[in-house]
Amino acid sequence: MNSSASTKERILSAAELLFARHGFEGASLRQLTAEAGVNLAAVNYHFGSKVRLVEEVFRRRLDTLNARRLAALAKVAGQPDTTLEDVLDAFIRPALELSGDNGGALFMRVLARAFAEHDDTLRQFLSDNYGHVMRQFTGEFARLLPQLSKEELYWRIDLVSGALTHAMSGFGLIRRRSDVSEAAHREQTIAHLIRFAAAGLSHP
Amino acid sequence: MNSSASTKERILSAAELLFARHGFEGASLRQLTAEAGVNLAAVNYHFGSKVRLVEEVFRRRLDTLNARRLAALAKVAGQPDTTLEDVLDAFIRPALELSGDNGGALFMRVLARAFAEHDDTLRQFLSDNYGHVMRQFTGEFARLLPQLSKEELYWRIDLVSGALTHAMSGFGLIRRRSDVSEAAHREQTIAHLIRFAAAGLSHP
């Protein structure tokens, strides 16, 4: 599969697939390199070690995902007429658009796994590299929901994150009715998620 | 630890701890039996294999958890004055009460992992043995939310499940202020989850 892509890209795509299916410890380098059609030693040659391959799988997707999220947030943050739905759209839409890319839907499953695993090493890596994104969104939520205490706001953001992560990890994997275009299906999903999240966040 | 308990119980508790920390494939029988203070061969002697140990970890907790959930649901299901909050309480409270039992909080993390892993074998096992519980709750939600289409209802239940699973997997692990009793903290958490879930479900 994808025999035209470079060895590094082939490894990253195979890693995304097998990490989604079997987890980071459950997917072996032998399965992984066989799936990618490359030599076993190629992983250590190109990435140094398995844990650095894991980090690279995250970096490849999260760099663009979070850049798009921040770009979308920048267009609405601080504006007087910005709604809660606008901010949620800036957070959700880039993630579901990622599913259009090759393997992007699989990556959301990998992300959901990491979210549920509570692995300290991985959490530290994600916090160090992408914590500022969540902080910016939290700040904007705080501006739009001044009636909520800090504790209450964190509670709700945590619950919304759980719901969205779970929903996004299932997006693109369920069988879609063939008479609905992918773009239309995505818009429907985005609308569902935004309505649900906005209801949960703004509840008095 | 717990050297008074039987070997089987010691193994189950250690499995719960290490499955929560490192996942099913990530936790080895050697770590596990060392943690439990029993011989390596004891797992295969008492459980037959590792996968049957995994199933037994689920069975031990889910049998009582789902029995309590169904008992709580039976008290309110079908009644004319039952509210959405009552049904959510019947679903959430038994799970958080489980955290009072030894290791119960850890089990919720194991459950969250299984939820995120999308592992077909495990999903089949859970569906076969405990699918009827979710079906009964879904039926009662449908009765209380007649304005929602079937598709819309499934969407929201899925989102609520994601939020609750995530929240419950974190419960009991965060540092609690020492001046708040565990019972009070649990009631606060239940109130948060019910309000959030009810808002998301009943949103027009």
Next chain:
DNA sequence: CAATCAAACAAACGATCGTTTGATCATATG
């Protein structure tokens, strides 16, 4: 053409995996 170097390769390293074996211990039964 000869030298160079990144890339790919087969093969092996020691470590660890789940599982099985056969001996040993403790307790209960005839």
Next chain:
DNA sequence: CATATGATCAAACGATCGTTTGTTTGATTG
């Protein structure tokens, strides 16, 4: 007391793990 039984034990099984090694390939460069 002799024996049967369930539980625990150290030790080993073959398989697989992540990683390293030394060599070969193939295109680039002087």
